[in-house]
Amino acid sequence: MDVLDIIGPVMIGPSSSHTAGAVRIGKVAVSLLGTKPVKAEIMLHGSFAETYKGHGTDKALLAGIMGMEPDDERIRNSLELAKEEGLEYRFGKVYIENAHPNTARIILWDKDGRTCSIEAASVGGGSILVKKVNGMNVEFSGQYETLIVLHEDVAGMIAEVTYFMAERGINIGSFRCVRKEKGGAAVMIIECDSVVPKSVVDEIRKQPHVLSCVRVEKLK
Amino acid sequence: MYQYDSVDFLVNEAEKNNKKISELILKEQAERMEITRDDLYSKMEKRFEVMEEAVKKGSMPGLRSVSGLSGGDAYKMKCQVDRGENLCGPLFGHALTKALAVSELNSCMGKIVAAPTAGSCGIIPSAVLTIMEDKNIDRKDAVMSLFTASGIGIVIANKASISGAEGGCQAECGTASAMAAAAITEMAGGTPRMISNAAAIALKNILGLVCDPVAGLVEVPCIKRNAMGTANALTAAELALAGIESRIPVDEVIEAMKKIGDMMPSCLKETAQGGLADTKTGRFYKKAGFDL
Numbered sequence: 021m022d023v024l025d026i027i028g029p030v031m032i033g034p035s036s037s038h039t040a041g042a043v044r045i046g047k048v049a050v051s052l053l054g055t056k057p058v059k060a061e062i063m064l065h066g067s068f069a070e071t072y073k074g075h076g077t078d079k080a081l082l083a084g085i086m087g088m089e090p091d092d093e094r095i096r097n098s099l100e101l102a103k104e105e106g107l108e109y110r111f112g113k114v115y116i117e118n119a120h121p122n123t124a125r126i127i128l129w130d131k132d133g134r135t136c137s138i139e140a141a142s143v144g145g146g147s148i149l150v151k152k153v154n155g156m157n158v159e160f161s162g163q164y165e166t167l168i169v170l171h172e173d174v175a176g177m178i179a180e181v182t183y184f185m186a187e188r189g190i191n192i193g194s195f196r197c198v199r200k201e202k203g204g205a206a207v208m209i210i211e212c213d214s215v216v217p218k219s220v221v222d223e224i225r226k227q228p229h230v231l232s233c234v235r236v237e238k239l240k
Numbered sequence: 241m242y243q244y245d246s247v248d249f250l251v252n253e254a255e256k257n258n259k260k261i262s263e264l265i266l267k268e269q270a271e272r273m274e275i276t277r278d279d280l281y282s283k284m285e286k287r288f289e290v291m292e293e294a295v296k297k298g299s300m301p302g303l304r305s306v307s308g309l310s311g312g313d314a315y316k317m318k319c320q321v322d323r324g325e326n327l328c329g330p331l332f333g334h335a336l337t338k339a340l341a342v343s344e345l346n347s348c349m350g351k352i353v354a355a356p357t358a359g360s361c362g363i364i365p366s367a368v369l370t371i372m373e374d375k376n377i378d379r380k381d382a383v384m385s386l387f388t389a390s391g392i393g394i395v396i397a398n399k400a401s402i403s404g405a406e407g408g409c410q411a412e413c414g415t416a417s418a419m420a421a422a423a424i425t426e427m428a429g430g431t432p433r434m435i436s437n438a439a440a441i442a443l444k445n446i447l448g449l450v451c452d453p454v455a456g457l458v459e460v461p462c463i464k465r466n467a468m469g470t471a472n473a474l475t476a477a478e479l480a481l482a483g484i485e486s487r488i489p490v491d492e493v494i495e496a497m498k499k500i501g502d503m504m505p506s507c508l509k510e511t512a513q514g515g516l517a518d519t520k521t522g523r524f525y526k527k528a529g530f531d532l
Contacts, residue, residue, distance in 0.1 A: 021244075021397055023269045023390035024283060026356045026419075027364070030290050033346030034305070034458040036358045071456040071512075073529070074307035076349050096349040144403055145357070 029146055031090045037122050038068070038075035041142025043095065044239050046084020048150055048162055049126040051236045052136045057107060057128040060085055063114035066121030068142075078111050081124060085109075090146065120149070148239075156198050156207045162239040164193055164211040167221070172229040173199045173206040181208060181224055188220055205231070242268050244394040247436050247490045254432035261422075261432050262387040269387070281383065287353045288383045291342065291365035294352050298341030305347040309525065310459040314341035331374045335474060336467045338366035343466035347459045356393050356402045359458045360416035362466035364389055367420035367473045368427070377427050388426045389419035392439045392490075399491070400498035404451035405510040407501030413462075413469040414446035414497065418490075420473035421480070430481050440486035440493045442476035447493075448500055450508035452515025455526040461516055 031040040050057060062081055064072055072078050076096070083098040086105065094101060102109055116123055120141035127137040139152035150160050153168060160166050167185075171177050178197055185192065191213040199206035216235050224233040242249070242265075254261045270280040299318045304311035314337055320326045321333030343362035346352045355364040364386070372382040393402065393415055401407040402415045421442035422435045430438065446469070454460040486493070507514035516522050 021394050022273060023265065023280070023387060023394070024273075024287075026390045026393040026397060026402075027284065027287055027386050028353055028355070030287060030351065030353050031358065032349050033352050033358050033361070034349065036354050038458075039349070040354070040358070067456060074309075074455060074457045074459075076306045079349070091351055093351055144405065146354070 029090060031146065032080070032093065032095045035075050036146040037142045037144055038071070038077045039080040039095070040090040040146035041122065041144075041148050042068075042077045042080035042124070043084040043088060043090045044146065044148045044162060045124055045138070045140040045142060046081045046126070047087065047239070048140060048148070048236050049128055049136070049138045050085050050087060052138060052153065052168060052234050053128045053130060053134065054232070054234050055130040055132075055134065057085060058131045059129040060107060060109040061112070061127040062109065063112050063125040065114050065116045065119050065123040065125070068122050068124055069113040072111070081126070082107075082109060085126070085128065119151075123151075125152075153207055154205070156200055156205070158196065158198060158207060158209045160209050160211060162236060164213070165215055165238045166236040167208070167210040167212065167216055167224070167233060168236060169208040169210065169224060169233045170231040171206055171208065172231065173203050174229050177206070177229060178208065180227060181210075181230075184224060184227075185210070185212070185216075185220065188217075190214055190216055190220065241272060244391070244398050247392060247395050247439060247494070250391050250395070251432040251436045260384070260388070260426060261391055261435060262384040262426060265387040265391045266384070269390075284386050285383050288386065290351060290353050291355075292369065294342045294345050294350065295338045295365060295369060297350055298343075298345035299337060303344055303348050305344070305459055306349060307455070307457050307459065309454070309457060310347045310463055311344055313463070314338075314344050331370060332471070332474070334374065335366050335370040335470050338369055339363060339467045339470040340463060342366065343463040347457070347463060356397065356415055356419070357404070357412050359404060359462050360412045360466060360469065362463070363413065363416035363469040363473060364420045364423065366466075366470045367424050371424045371427050375428065381427055385423035385427045388435060389423040392422045393419045395491075396443075396494050396497075399494045401501055407497065408504050408509050409449040409451040409465060410443075410446050410497055411501055412451065413465045414443050414449060417446055417469040417473045417476070418443040420470065421476040424473065425477045425480050428477065428481055430477070434480045434483075436490045437484070437486045438476045438480035440488065440490035441479055441484075442473055443490070443493045443497060444486060444488065445472050445476065447497055450504065450515045451510045452508060452517045453510060453512055454517050454522040456512035456517070460525075
């Protein structure tokens with residue numbers, strides 16, 4: 021923790037967990053989709069489900085999905101802005117076994133029908149923890165530049181992607197690979213020390229057996 | 241690099257080097273972040289500007305929170321002070337107005353600086369800005385005082401907690417109040433030792449304060465507790481500047497706060513199950529939902 025954490029962040033109220041953290045969860049969801057969403061389904065668990073209206077958590081999540089930062093004053097009007105932008109949304113309540121009280125499950129669709137889903141918790145002070153990506157268990161906080169590589173579970177995938185990054189001088193701080201089943205869909209969560217250039221993301225995306233590669237920029 | 245595990249360490253460093261605590265922290269933090277001191281000062285100054293803006297916006301008439309539970313009280317307080325009718329005079333009146341303004345703006349989804357949290361965001365701006373304006377203190381010294389406040393806050397965060405859910409309101413408004421007391425003591429020319437006494441006294445006075453938000457929202461009783469936290473910071477600074485010492489050293493007060501927080505049942509830590517949240521009226525607001 022440094023002086024800018026303790027006197028900060030600059031944010032839209034009323035609660036670092038319910039608004040600042042919620043904006044960040046929305047931002048991660050939309051980075052994962054990679055394109056402009058036209059539809060969002062947002063399910064809320066625990067304290068999020070109980071108090072989201074009073075805290076403006078719904079507005080914050082939607083603002084994040086529209087790409088706003090936690091200090092954007094338009095957050096207050098995000099429900100109206102979404103309608104203007106043609107983003108269809110629906111909020112609901114859900115009970116998720118063993119989940120953190122401030123958890124949201126978000127499914128997004130773009131105009132071509134591409135979709136993605138995340139489950140993430142706002143764990144205090146605006147910090148978040150992403151727990152699921154497209155139904156697969158992951159864990160990352162957005163405190164670092166993060167690459168999410170969705171791929172087919174075939175031999176040599178990890179070596180290929182990490183070699184590729186090493187070649188371009190990108191240092192990996194943490195790495196996790198999970199899969200749904202042997203030979204099925206898998207996901208790599210790679211936290212990096214430096215910004216991953218778009219060219220690298222594009223090149224990884226073109227590799228055989230890679231279904232998609234998205235970069236979640238370090239949260240501000 | 242400092243460990244930020246003892247306020248006494250910061251005070252000793254300041255005394256040894258014959259420097260203000262804020263100067264030491266600015267220097268150390270700039271090195272830690274690998275940026276220049278000027279850059280870090282500018283970043284803090286931007287936060288200071290957000291605080292000033294929040295005071296202005298929050299004192300306007302017609303504010304109303306999303307839930308409808310709060311808004312408009314800073315304006316009421318401001319009118320009372322402007323009429324010259326408030327009981328404790330202009331300085332105190334301005335401090336209360338500013339604390340309510342920032343905190344109410346927070347509940348109305350306005351832009352604030354979490355200092356250290358959003359729920360306690362009114363205390364530091366109100367104490368620092370009121371003393372700056374009332375005592376004609378240089379703006380640069382006011383911005384610098386936020387580094388002193390930060391030093392105290394980081395130690396509390398490391399040794400105890402700044403979260404209501406972990407330590408109750410003593411951890412949230414208590415920390416903000418201790419940070420504010422330290423900041424204004426430095427602004428008023430207090431010694432590093434006086435600063436540690438001010439922080440100790442402020443935190444001592446709020447020990448045991450539970451976090452019991454009505455309907456789980458950061459509004460009732462949080463907003464008025466921001467006013468109280470500011471009043472407490474003024475009290476603590478006033479005592480410390482008179483040379484009054486805290487019999488219990490600040491680092492031990494912080495440890496006590498942590499132990500009290502650990503002992504507190506979870507119904508009194510932001511769960512909205514106990515305290516004011518569990519009164520007849522508190523339960524009514526929860527049941528009524530938020531379209532009041």
